[in-house]
Amino acid sequence: MDVKLDLASYVRVLKLASTPSWDEFSKIAQIAGAGILLVGLLGFTIFAIMTFINPVPV
Template sequence: MQVPYDLTSYVRVLKLASTPSWEEFSQIAKIAGAGIGLVGLMGFVIFLLMSFITNPPV
């Protein structure tokens, strides 16, 4: 592992990185929130299906 070479490449990447605009940040946050909500909804549906399968209503 070449430490000086790795450090210079990390510094170069950090110099190229920029702060996203508010529009870009809000779009990314909406998409990430929708993904989290979708995964949670799928988990809830699976939970309901499994609870009906293991304990059917009488």
């Protein structure tokens, strides 16, 4: 484990990294939000189907 080599590679990656533009950030946020909504809708659909098939007694 060479600490100097590791630090040099980390510094090189940080120098290449840049802040995304507003357009890029908003597209990423929209795609992530759509994915979260899709997973939530899928989970709710499975829950509704399972409740319909095997209702829980009250």
